Amino acid sequence: MEAFQRIQQKLYGLDGTGCRRDSPAPPIGEAGLPAVPPPEADPQPSAAADLSVWDFFPRLDVRVLQTFRDYDGQEVRAGEVLHFIEGSYFFYEGGHTLRFAEKTIRLADVVEEHRPIIANTGNAWFQPLGVDRASRRLKGRPTRVFAALVLCYLLLNTRPVSVTVIGCIFVAAGTSGLIYHLPDFSLWVSLVRLIAIVCGVYMLRGHNWARWAALAWIAYHVILSAFHSMFELAVHALLCAAFAYFLLRPRATRYFRAAGA
Numbered sequence: 001m002e003a004f005q006r007i008q009q010k011l012y013g014l015d016g017t018g019c020r021r022d023s024p025a026p027p028i029g030e031a032g033l034p035a036v037p038p039p040e041a042d043p044q045p046s047a048a049a050d051l052s053v054w055d056f057f058p059r060l061d062v063r064v065l066q067t068f069r070d071y072d073g074q075e076v077r078a079g080e081v082l083h084f085i086e087g088s089y090f091f092y093e094g095g096h097t098l099r100f101a102e103k104t105i106r107l108a109d110v111v112e113e114h115r116p117i118i119a120n121t122g123n124a125w126f127q128p129l130g131v132d133r134a135s136r137r138l139k140g141r142p143t144r145v146f147a148a149l150v151l152c153y154l155l156l157n158t159r160p161v162s163v164t165v166i167g168c169i170f171v172a173a174g175t176s177g178l179i180y181h182l183p184d185f186s187l188w189v190s191l192v193r194l195i196a197i198v199c200g201v202y203m204l205r206g207h208n209w210a211r212w213a214a215l216a217w218i219a220y221h222v223i224l225s226a227f228h229s230m231f232e233l234a235v236h237a238l239l240c241a242a243f244a245y246f247l248l249r250p251r252a253t254r255y256f257r258a259a260g261a
Contacts, residue, residue, distance in 0.1 A: 051128050053087070053096050053107065053118045060084040061129040068117060068125070071095070071106040081129065159255055162246035163203060170200030170214055192217075206259020211247050218243055 056062075064080045083101040090097070094109025096118060107114040117125045174196030181189050196217055202210035218240045225232040246252060 050119075050121055051123060051126065052120045053098065053126075056084050056087055056098065056126075058084065058086060062126040063129055064125070065123075065127050066125055068113070071108045071111065071114070074103070074105070076103075076105060158258070159204070159206065160246075160249075160251050162249070163252055163255060166214070166243055166246060167200045167203040170196045170203065170217075172200075174198075174200065192220075206256055208256040208259075211252070211256055215240075215244055215247060 060083075062082050062084065064076055064078050064082065067076065067078045069075050080102070082103070085099045085101060087099065088097045089095065096107045098105045098107070107118050109115060109118065120126050174193040177193035177196070178190060181193070195213070199210045199214040199217055203214060218236065222233070222236045222240050225236045
């Protein structure tokens with residue numbers, strides 16, 4: 001077998017590895033395998049693409065590279081850094097209104113000097129600097145702060161809805177009664193209406209005595225309506241039962257006790 005290999009090496013000019021002696025050997029890697037050529041490096045990113053006035057978007061920062069005057073004669077100096085907010089286009093005269101945080105710039109297609117500025121070829125007039133990161137961080141923050149304040153208010157203010165509604169009813173009933181009986185003023189009637197307003201206000205503030213005073217007030221009207229029609233008696237009796245049910249519930253009791261503590 002060895003003699004056969006020596007004959008092949010002499011006839012075909014092969015070396016011991018099976019390759020021709022006159023051919024270059026493949027590069028060998030660290031692990032004894034043919035080295036793999038390194039991948040081509042990624043091409044370098046090209047310069048910023050041309051950004052015309054049409055392509056401006058909110059929170060874009062630009063630097064003015066050349067001084068010019070806008071449609072209103074306002075001078076925009078080279079070197080100014082502007083923070084774009086919004087833009088609008090008016091088809092008449094091809095007007096562009098660019099609103100920045102620092103100033104408002106108006107350009108028009110009918111003005112020959114403004115055409116290259118609007119096109120901004122090669123970013124020769126407005127150089128994009130990127131997005132205003134501070135504005136991006138602040139985006140949506142006022143909404144989140146407002147939601148957090150509302151949540152804190154709801155958590156801290158544990159007043160039941162039923163107490164709020166009944167308190168407002170007493171304030172409204174007392175106020176409307178005072179206004180209605182104002183032409184024929186009566187001290188007793190005005191005092192009764194004033195008591196209703198006081199009960200409603202102090203119920204909203206969590207005073208326990210106002211709850212019992214309100215129940216006494218509606219009970220007085222039940223007794224008073226007994227000397228009138230059955231309809232008035234039934235209405236006042238239903239209101240008294242409803243007010244007593246909601247104001248004497250455990251949740252309402254906990255609210256008045258906690259507020260008075």
